[in-house]
Amino acid sequence: MKNFDYIRPTTIPDALAAAAEPGSAYLAGGTNLLDLMKGGVTSPDRVVDISRLPELNRIERLADGGLRIGALVRNADLAHDPEFARSYPAVAEALLSGASAQLRNAATVGGNLLQRTRCSYFYDTASACNKREPGAGCDALGGENRLHAVLGWSDACIATHPSDFCVPLVALDAVVEIEGKKGRRHVTLEEFHRLPGQTPQRENGLEPGDLIVGVRLPAEAASFSANARYLKVRERTSYAFAVVSAAAALVVEGGKIRQARLALGGVAAKPWRARSAEAVLLGADADETSFVRAADAALADASPSGDNAFKIELTRRIVVRALMSALAGTPGRLPALPASPFSSIPGVRHDA
């Protein structure tokens, strides 16, 4: 493979300085970057290994009741933190539904936000891909695209964002902490990822050299803990990306929905906050009728980008089920098959 410089800074300022050069890439868990480099999809001149920066490894309670998760916290460590899982059960469930145990042990919070699409045309360097090579075209259009986007896509790119973790995070108003040349700034996760438009290579709000140092959950995010679920439809029971997924979180009082959060995965180039559906739910009766209306609202603007019309109906159904599951209540223990339809019934274990 192409020779590159390898630098292992010991402080955040050193990391920023090292990555200021064009052609730099940060390396954390490496679960995505190394594959991309081996496949020739990306070929950085300089790899800045941040995996040993000590201050990015902590989970901290904030004075305002919120939570700050360091960018290098491993997916598995976060999901298995008992207090975290109790306060943000849908996030823990999403984390544990992703990838395999080995990958979750290596993958990091910050890296998860930056993982690249699984669109096969992005990985196949002989194919045209505007994300990989701006202006080249999009071979996914008219190709093998049954798993591609149904929301927010453009004729320049129909890829989806593959993260599970980001879906409940965006529903819970998570905020990304970014350290850059001009100091530290905060961007909501919803604003962080971008839709493709005509510039699908611009996937997020990071400037060259910017480093994600943490993710914050506001105090309010924990208020959904009694009624929060993540649900994921996939083509095998584990170790598969979502065909579609949904995170649903509710606050219900006297049969009425007082607060609602809904986000979708596997449908767009970003984790998709379904605000129009939340508007339908707010103040509505907490029942299936309202959930169906919410699903219709969430998918009102959906359209197939190829052989994937089924995903629109599938998403409608997963929205209803995720909301029903959230309404039924967060299970007392995480299901043996996290986020699987085969453990979506609270309290029932299907792994016998």
Next chain:
Amino acid sequence: MTLELSLNQQPAHLRQGSSIGQPLTRRDGFLKVTGAARYAADNHPPGMLYAVLAVSSIARGRVALLDVEAAKAHAGVVEVMTPENRPPLATDPDAKNNPFMFRLDLLQNDHIRYPNQTIAVVIAETLEAATEGAALLSPRYEAQPARVGLDGAESFVPGGVGIGSPAVHHKGDVEAGLKSAATRIEATYETPAQYHNAMEPHAIVAAWDGDSLSIDTPSQGLAMAQGRIAGLFGIAPENIHIRSPFLGGGFGSKGMISGPQVLGILAARLVGRPVKLVLRREQMYGPVGHRAPTRQTLRMGMDSEGRLTAIGHHARTASSTFDDFFEPAADASHTLYASPAIATSHEAVRLDTGTPLFMRAPGEATGSIALESAIDEAAAACGMDPLEFRQRNYAEVEPMTGKPFSSKALRECYTQASERFGWQRRPLQPRQMPDKDGFLTGWGIGTATFPAIMFQAEARAVLRADGSGLMETGAQDMGQGAWTAFAQIAADGLGLDIDQVDFRAGSSDLPNAGIAGGSGHTATAGMAIHNAGAAVITRLADLATRHEASPLFGAGNEGVLARGGRLYRRDDESRSESYGEILARAGLAEIDGRGTGTPDSASREAYAMHAHGAVFAEVKVDPDFGQIRVTRLVGAFAAGRVINPRLVRSQYYGGMIWGVSFALHEEAVTDRRSGRIQNANLAEYHIPVNADVPSVAALLVHEDDPYVNALGIKGVGEIGITGTAGAVANAVWHATGVRPRRFPIRIEDLLG
């Protein structure tokens, strides 16, 4: 003098400390779990260089330009092998003298005939340098449109399918049978291209010494590989030494030496140093074979009693543009269900892909999922329970030939598996078993079958004066447990405890053990081992019974028994002598004997020989999402004598899980325009994970077969896929009422 060593006729032998039948753990297990087992790519001879393939990204055309200079200028790159400088070969890689000789892409020209075809080999001091050198070649192509998919070209009737089977077979009058039927069904099923994806990629470490060649490479057929390489390089086979002690799976893709392996040898020739070449995962999707896609149409007629009056099975499949391998899918209908009229036929197209090859249960797997689905449709059309329908159409003789079966315990398989599964509680109609959590539950059945094939093998046995034994045969352990099962046969053949036997295999300088394929390796090499043991025991017995000082003197026609390192008079077991005593008296350090394993042509002429099984599957389907989970699998299999029940059960599990994979997961997603495979990696080429197969049970049904071979072995390597794939599909129908007609079954097929 007679020597009674036929275990089949001597069940008493089993009760006397026999190794055969014992559930031993893998003898190589410790080496494997500690990482000490040396696979081909683990070798690193002094001075070794690394070779990396540069492969085509187009399906058809020619290489117009390669930037060889840029690659050679990269630090560490030693040489770039292209058609310009590739060392000469004694045989044209496009020559084909027999159906088992497949054309290879060895840089003979600049033509490209499939994606991932090798266009150059970069040889460097490090793997990294070779990899970057390959990238720096920046090939330019003159491309032509790719021919992709079963409708991508004009079809024709191939000259033969599978291993020389005619493309068209018939008995009776299918059209008349259909016409006279009370009930008829017709259905078309599609199966996708699948790739072997052995865990261990094809790898080779090759070193030349003059005209002698030393190779470490995984091979399912050492002698065939040796012969092919000898022919290509114009050297004597005995000048080639291939070591293949362990394979990380083969599944047919390592049956014949592949193009990339030969390129590793050529690279070593070119640079005059040892070379290692290991395929990347995505490079395995092209030059090492695959299972071709099929589109199969089944027509069946049934009389008013649910008896088949006709089976028509037509398959359309694909081969490459430059070689012939045609998946014999329709032949699956020859052996399983009784019908007065059966017609099978094939047509094929030529596509811009690598040549398809044998892949675990070639023809049987693809044919089985279609046949078992159609049988299920036929049962439903007759309003019959699908098990009862299968029993109603049970074949007492092989349907296509009318031959009796050498043995067939399929009824017992149906009984044992259905009882274990609880099949009798199954409602006839679909969608009748929602579970308490709202999932649709379905139960399905499939019949499994696979022919009991034998090839040719040789073995050499030695008895030593210290009382120990040696057994040598160039057998191949693909992970199935050959090191253990063959040692068990060797121990019994030599009448020794297994720990007293030194068993050697996995090397081309040992007697030819034939190919580890066709589920025939245990029977074939096992018989060679057994006969070699008998031969050396015969020599030993001669030494004893002819010597006056021996207690066995004059045993004559009564014969002797070999057991526990001693020979006993058959008629008086109080008279015995140890092997060591016999050899010492004769003044011999050791004696040897040779044996062959070979099919008995007379019994094969007289009998149809197949293993059978019955597989029952339970699926749960999410009614809204169409996501499927196989919650229970129960299979019962009858495959003659079981050498090692632990290993055999493991083979059945593996096959059954592969069947789940066939029904629900595996598909090479091929871009309809470029012909490139879009999911050439193990993240997206799905196979089941543990959560997909929570409960798998395999029952071993006793079966004595006096005709297949003296050991009574049929073979268990492939049968598990057959039956299972159809059982899962049929269970999905029973759960949902939707009849799967293309595989793998997808979520959108069930959304409704």
